[in-house]
Amino acid sequence: MWAKSGTSLGVGPAGLVGREGELAELAAFLDMAGTDGAVLLLTGDPGVGKTALLDATAELAVARGVQVVRGSGFEYETDISFAGLHQLVGSLPDELVLLPRSMREALEVALGLGAGPAPSRIAVLNAALSLFDEAAKERPLLLVVDDLHVVDQASRAAVGFVARRLGGRRIGLLGAQRAESGESFRSTGLSELEVAPLDDADALRLLSRRFAHLPRRVLSIVVNEAQGNPLALLEFAGSTGVSGDQHGQRAGWASGPGRNVRALYGARVGRLPRETREVLLLAALEGSGDLGVIEAAGGPDSLEKLAPAERDHLVTVTENGSAVRFRHPLVRAAVVDDSTGEQRRGAHRRLADALADQPERRGDHLARATTTADETVATVVESAARSSLRRGDADGAIARLRRAAELSPDRSDRRRRLSQAAYAAAWVAGHLEVSHEIMREAEGDPTARSLSAAATAGFLVLVTEGDADTAHALLMEAVEQAPEMPGPPREEWETALFTLTLASQYSGRPEHWQPLVDVLARFPEAAPAAAASLGRVHHNLGSVTDGMLRRLGDEIARLRDQGDADVVIRTALTASYLDRLPGCREAVYRVIRDGGAMGSSMPALMFVALEDLHAGRWQASAAAADELIALSGEMGYRLFAQLGHYVAAMAAAQRGDLDTCREHCEDIWGWSGSRGLRRLENCAHQAAARAALGAADFEMAFQHATAICAPGTLPPFNPEGVWSAPDLVEAAVRSGRHAEARRHADALRDAGVAHLSSRFALSSATVTAMTAAAEDMAKCFEEALRLPGVEQWPFEIGRAHLAYGERLRRQGLNREARVQLTAARGRFEELGARSWEARAAVELRATGMTRSGRGKAGEALTPQELEVARLAATGLSNPQIASRLFLSPRTVSSHLYRVFPKLGITSRAGLRDALEVLPPEPPAPRL
Incomplete structure (x- = not known):
């Protein structure tokens, strides 16, 4: 497509024929990019000239003093996260060392350039943007990315992230992708420029300039066959003899410009020396063009063997001598097509050896080098999948686990790896359809169901249908068939225990949780976020020791460096029972913001909503709950939607919005009742009791609170019984059931939860004061309100002041009562707790303050x-x-x-x- 020189009609300023309009738009794009940032996406058919326009724009940018950094997608690396971003970052080594340490390490770890804690996806994206900012300090920067349609998903997300934030920066982003590539990058809504085929006049003019020695008759045939595709025009004409076919027919090419050009490139590749083709194959399969990796794989003199391909203009070496670039993606395809299967496998093996320090890329190449079942390779690929999960790359982990399953000689190992892939797809990535598809692959003898398969099948039926009975039965059957194992549970057992705990937790019925308790008894004390610990916490909150709380605090502190969404969510789940969610908030937010763990983002939203609820940020809590309900419905996770209804009901109850609270509670009862999900029913009763208390309907509040548990009892596997204990005690006191109130206050104290958090301590002290004898009441309330750390629970503080003031007024101590009631009314007014504020106001007026x-x-x-x-x-x-x-x-x-x-x-x-x-x-x- 390049013309040698000239400015005649139809020749653009860069020497391109018939592209005056496109070049003008690209020049304007550069003008804008150099001052205020700009983004442009070229689209069009293969060979239509997108790459030539990228080249022309890059050449013009360099002439204007702009720094140009280039990258390209590669079909063999679409499942390697950040492979495309690696090319862009690798071109800026001097700028990388100038970044703050945290940003530099985030990029190095994510791209496999260094070791360390897994960064969050958002940290990597922000670091990449900062790197490009650094590069643009001295002079404008142009990022050029070809073949975006085959760029890996993580890099495509990074490019989109950067593209949407270029306003005000001296950075341009110019990309290209095939027109038929669907959604891959155009879904970002960026500006596009469609590159159309040349018309016949421009096509003939291009050929006349480049192939003046060919007869007009032959050129006309080429124009007709190439259909305006510039690459086809040049390659067809270049492969034609001096006079063309003697009968005036086409010069031996098959139909279809793209395929024909690929064949022509194949012929040129085939004429190269064998050793050159071997090095080209390494470069084609390596993907990034890194000459260091290619030389390590091909031997010390391998780079010299590229010379014939360079002279034939099939490849070029970058100015800094660090990378090799193919002239066109079709050249790379032709190199691969020219090789045999054994040659490709050999190249992948050599590349795997050269990438020993990059486990994911090494695993990918080993997998492609292996055609038969091989447990050694399968283990390496599975390990690479674990590395992907630690980096937060759920999609990459799923692909690698599936490949590891294909390479597994043992049927049980194959089923285990497929099940783990399906579990990651459902729990971390949020791909229910993919998970179901993988489980269909894993189907085998049901009597030999593995723990992993049972865990995945149970999880799917639980979160989509709310079928705790089936989930529990699947897990218990697999657990009973599994061999006994000493020590802490390994990963397969851990996943099974976690899912069994979830099924028992949402069921809340003794026939489910009692077998779980028996299973947990087999295992020693575990880390706070382990499944066994979660099950024990859920079974009996009072059993949690101070030592375990300290270890949980340590695990929460480590979340800032944790990229595995599964670890974050499990830690936050344990923390949610023990009032430690504030310390998890940053890590949980990362799971939501990163977008790479859509499955985990739903429980993450619940944790955010709960933390906002406890902190008194009820509008934010309700908004997060609504988002959880909508997202769960959209993605098919119907169980998680009920958790959103619960938090929304609690926020409405405390605001005094009785109608909204009732609607959410009825949604929960309607969905959960028929499924026997007693714990979710209890959640709705807790919200309904809280709403009734705010409205001073103490009889109704007592009915809902005692639907959770009977007065004087706090049964196992019923955390709502502990959380709603103050509601039951208050409802009993205010409805004249003083004996029941005292029994329940005693039960809460005896549960031993006061040491878990200041909120539990305040609740225990408040119910003690509510039921204390008249002579002890004031002392008990004063002790409750002086507890350290209670200020972080504003609603509970308001309730304590209100209960204190009510007792004082009923003892005729109106002056003292006004102090407490005024404090309660002020708290509730700040929170927007309208019904509770009204209760305090009524009590105040009863003291004579109007x-x-x-x-x-x-x-x-x-x-x-x-x-x-x-x-x-x-x-x-x-x-x-x-x-x-x-x-x-x-x-x-x-x-x-x-x-x-x-x-x-x-x-x-x-x-x-x-x-x-x-x-x-x-x-x-x-x-």
């Missing part, structure tokens, strides 16, 4: 009218208000009859808005 209100007509509400109006605004019925204020329902109705015209409304629906616009009450008098 707020005055004035309606639109200017007529003031009496204190009792205001009290009735506020309770009605929370959704209470007239009989409920009457019971609360020791009035008759008729009196309540009369008050509301007078309130409505004073506020300028006609129904209860307008109460909340009308009360909000009342002037603030005057400051409370000093006591």
